[in-house]
Amino acid sequence: MRLVESAEQAVENIASDELIWCHSMAATPTRLLDALARHAMARSNITLMQLHLEHADAVTVPELDGHLMHRCFFAGKQTRELINQGRADYVPFFLSELPKLFRRREQKVDTVLVQVSPPDGHGNCSLGISVEATAAACEVAGRIIAHINPRMPRTHGDGFINVRNIHTAFELEEPLLQTPERQTGPAEDRIGEHVASLVEDGACLQMGIGAIPDAALRCLGDRQHLGIHTEMFSGGVLPLIESGVIDNSLKHIARGRTVTSFALGDESLYNFVHDNPEVVFLDVEFVNNPTVIAKNPRVTSINSALQIDLSGQVCADSIGHRIYSGVGGQVDFVIGATYSEHGKSIIALPSTARDGKATRLVAALASGAGVVTTRAQVDYVVTEYGIAKLRGRSLRERASDLIAISHPSFREELAREARDTLKLRL
Numbered sequence: 344m345r346l347v348e349s350a351e352q353a354v355e356n357i358a359s360d361e362l363i364w365c366h367s368m369a370a371t372p373t374r375l376l377d378a379l380a381r382h383a384m385a386r387s388n389i390t391l392m393q394l395h396l397e398h399a400d401a402v403t404v405p406e407l408d409g410h411l412m413h414r415c416f417f418a419g420k421q422t423r424e425l426i427n428q429g430r431a432d433y434v435p436f437f438l439s440e441l442p443k444l445f446r447r448r449e450q451k452v453d454t455v456l457v458q459v460s461p462p463d464g465h466g467n468c469s470l471g472i473s474v475e476a477t478a479a480a481c482e483v484a485g486r487i488i489a490h491i492n493p494r495m496p497r498t499h500g501d502g503f504i505n506v507r508n509i510h511t512a513f514e515l516e517e518p519l520l521q522t523p524e525r526q527t528g529p530a531e532d533r534i535g536e537h538v539a540s541l542v543e544d545g546a547c548l549q550m551g552i553g554a555i556p557d558a559a560l561r562c563l564g565d566r567q568h569l570g571i572h573t574e575m576f577s578g579g580v581l582p583l584i585e586s587g588v589i590d591n592s593l594k595h596i597a598r599g600r601t602v603t604s605f606a607l608g609d610e611s612l613y614n615f616v617h618d619n620p621e622v623v624f625l626d627v628e629f630v631n632n633p634t635v636i637a638k639n640p641r642v643t644s645i646n647s648a649l650q651i652d653l654s655g656q657v658c659a660d661s662i663g664h665r666i667y668s669g670v671g672g673q674v675d676f677v678i679g680a681t682y683s684e685h686g687k688s689i690i691a692l693p694s695t696a697r698d699g700k701a702t703r704l705v706a707a708l709a710s711g712a713g714v715v716t717t718r719a720q721v722d723y724v725v726t727e728y729g730i731a732k733l734r735g736r737s738l739r740e741r742a743s744d745l746i747a748i749s750h751p752s753f754r755e756e757l758a759r760e761a762r763d764t765l766k767l768r769l
Contacts, residue, residue: 344506344507344509344510344511344512345510345511345512346511346512346513346514347511347513348513349378349513350374350375350377350378350490350513351378351381351382352511352513353375353378353488353489353490353511353512353513354378354379354382354456354488355382356486356511357379357382357383357386357389357454357488358386359386359387359388359389360387360388360389361389361390361453361454362392362450362451362452362453362454363379363389363390363391363392363452363453363454363455363456364392364393364445364452364454364455364456364476364477364480365391365392365393365396365455365456366455366456366457366458366470366473366477367393367394367395367396367397367473367475367477367605368394368395368397368472368473368475368575368605368607369397369472369473369519369520369521369522369605369606369607370457370470370471370472370473370477370495370519370605371396371397371398371399371458371520372456372457372458372489372490373397373398373399373401373520374490374513374515374517375456375458375488375490376396376399376401376402376456377401379391379401379402379411379456380401380402380404380407380411383402383407383410383411384407384410386410386411387409387410388410388412389410389411389412390411390412390413390414391411391412391413391414392413392414392415392416392450392452393413393414393415393416393417393422394415394416394417394438394441394475394476394669395418395419395669396419396421396422397419397520398421398520399419399421399422400421402421403421403422403425405430408430412430412431412432413425413426413430413431413432414431414432414434415431415432415433415434415669416434416436416438416441416476416669417438417668417669417670417671418433418660418666418667418668418669419668423666423667426666427665427666433666433669435660435669435670435713436669436670437631437670437672437674437675438476438574438627438631438670438671438672438675439627439628439630439631439632439633439672439675440628441475441476441627441628442476442478442479442480442626442627442628443479443628445476445479445480445482445483446482448483452480452483452484452485453485453486454484454485454486454487454488455477455480455481455484455486455487455488456488456489456490457470457477457487457488457489457490457504458471458489458490458492458495459471459489459490459492459504459509460491460492460493460495460496460497461491461493461514462491462505462506463497465505466505466506466507467503467504467505467506468489468491468503468504468505468509469495469496469497469498469502469503469504470498470502470503471495471496471497471498471502471624472495472496472498472605472606472607472613472616472624473604473605473606473624474498474500474501474502474604474605474624474625474626474627475574475604475605475627476627476628477502478501478502478626479626479628481504481508486510486511487504487508487509487510488509488510488511488512489504489509489511489512489513490512490513490514490515491512491513491514491515492514492515492516492517492519493514493516494516494517494518494519494613495519496613496614496616496617496618497617497618498616498617498618498619498622498623498624499618499619499620499622499623499624500623500624500625501624501625501626501629502624518610519610519613521608521609521610522552522577522608522609523609524557524578524579524609525553525554525557526554527554527555527558528554529727530693530694530727531554531555531558531693531727532558533727533728534555534558534559534691534692534693534725534727535555535557535558535559535560535561536558536559536562537691537725537726537727537729537730538555538558538559538562538645538689538691538725539559539562539563540730541643541687541689541723541725541730542559542563542566542569542643543566543641543643543685544567544568544569545567545568545569545593545640545641546566546569546570546642546643547569547570547571547572547593547594547639547640547641547642547643547683548569548570548571548572548573548589548643548644548645549571549572549574549636549642549643549644549645549646549672549676549679549680550573550576550644550645551575551645551646551647552575552576552577552607552608553647555645555647555691555692556577556579556645557577557579559645559691560579560580560582560583561579563583563588564582564583564586564588566588567588568590568592568593569583569588569589569590569591570589570590570591570592570593570594570601570639571589571591571601571602571603572594572596572597572602572630572636572639572642573602573603573630573676574603574604574605574627574631574671574672574675574676575603575605575606575607576601576603576606577606577607577608577612578608578609578611578612580601581611581615584601584615589601591621593640593641594639594640595638595639595640596635596638596639597623599621600620600622600623601621601622601623602623602625602630603622603623603624603625603630604624604625604626604627604630604631605624606624627672631672631675631676631679632675632679633675633676633678633679633682634679634682635679636675636676636678636679636680637678637679637680637681637682637683637686638683639683640683640684640685640686641683641684641685641686642676642679642680642683642686642687643680643686643687643688643689644673644676644677644679644680644686644687644689645689645691646673646676646677646688646689646690646691646716647659647690647691647692648690648692648703648715648716649661649662649667649692649696649703649712650662650703650704650705650708650709650712651690651692651703651704651705651721651724651745652704652706652707652708652718653704653705653706653738653741653742653745653746653760653761653765653767654718654738654741654742654765655718655721655724655733655741655745656714656716656717656718657673657690657714657715657716657717657718657721658708658709658712658713658714658715659671659715659716660713660715661711661712661713662709662712663709663710663711663712664710664711664712665711670715673715673716674715674716674720676688677716677720677721677722678720680722681720681722687722687723688720688721688722688723689722689723689724689725690716690721690723690724690725691724691725691726692724692725692726693726693727694726694727694748694749694750694753695750695752695753699750699752702749702750702752702753702757703726704726704745704746704748704749704753704757705757706757706760706761706764706765707764718733718741721733721734722734724745724748725748726748726749726750728747728748728749728750728751729747729748730748731744731745731747731748732744733745738765738767739767739768739769742757742761742765742767742769743761743769745757746758746761746769
């Protein structure tokens with residue numbers, strides 16, 4: 344490993360036409376990205392591949408057009424507009440399949456940018472709070488460039504990289520990116536209560552980050568023997584772990600341990616996962632593999648959506664033609680939950696958007712909207728107005744049940760569209 348004094352020196356050998364993978368989420372190496380943005384101005388046609396970058400403004404400025412292009416497997420705040428302006432590429436992809444893309448050499452990776460913990464006595468650095476597809480990218484890359492940050496937790500699992508495999512590194516201690524706890528409103532609280540009512544004792548949970556998952560978790564204090572097998576988690580699970588509600592005792596995969604691929608939260612969460620053998624950060628090819636997920640009993644997946652039509656089609660990555668997020672791991676866990684013994688999958692969303700001016704439950708998805716989860720895969724849909732169980736239901740029955748949990752202001756219009764346009768006898 345070549346140790347240099349600055350991020351600028353670390354990236355100085357990156358050449359034109361390189362394909363770069365960047366460590367994502369809260370582990371985003373912002374110092375390296377800032378340096379890359381300056382370095383790329385003297386280069387051309389660099390491709391920066393990523394899942395979801397945080398605080399990556401430096402590499403999204405218009406001045407970098409022609410010098411650096413984004414290839415996004417998930418759209419985030421910084422890259423969303425680039426994609427919709429045609430200045431970045433979006434690749435729809437199941438998260439579980441992304442590591443295979445690298446390992447099978449279907450997607451070349453020249454360089455990986457990572458943020459890691461300092462090496463231990465054996466020379467092993469940790470990818471810390473975000474393993475996802477970065478571990479796989481590191482396996483196949485020609486070069487690994489690292490920001491060694493003493494604040495990065497040393498986590499257990501698949502995220503170790505030995506210094507002999509790191510080409511260039513610089514060390515700088517600075518706080519990790521944090522996401523404060525989201526405040527919930529009355530709608531999110533009611534959705535959380537409905538979701539929690541579907542969670543049984545012994546359930547193995549998958550949930551994302553945000554107001555609705557946190558609201559649901561706050562309602563689970565009286566459950567027993569819950570487990571966690573999820574692509575990501577936040578600080579909302581900590582009270583349940585500390586109280587013993589989550590003990591992972593009934594899981595078949597990694598019994599007794601919380602399984603994740605990345606975490607995003609505040610310092611208390613990062614302190615909790617540091618050197619904690621009860622939490623394992625594993626390659627997302629394993630974590631999100633539906634056949635692995637299904638081995639756990641009572642898998643209960645909790646995901647969200649942007650729109651759902653009255654037949655049950657779920658749009659979760661776009662608003663019409665405009666890309667908003669990504670396919671991610673929703674389908675991975677919907678399938679895993681379906682084949683889990685006594686498993687169930689839940690799509691939870693507020694009934695309206697745009698401050699109540701638009702319904703999220705619609706007769707037909709917006710033109711150009713992408714279907715992430717098909718209507719044949721949907722189990723439960725939850726809004727603040729209740730629960731609709733779609734599994735095994737006809738189109739007519741689905742429409743009726745979904746209208747019943749839509750916002751009251753839109754129910755008459757939805758019922759009319761179901762009768763007149765969809766020709767359903769409600």
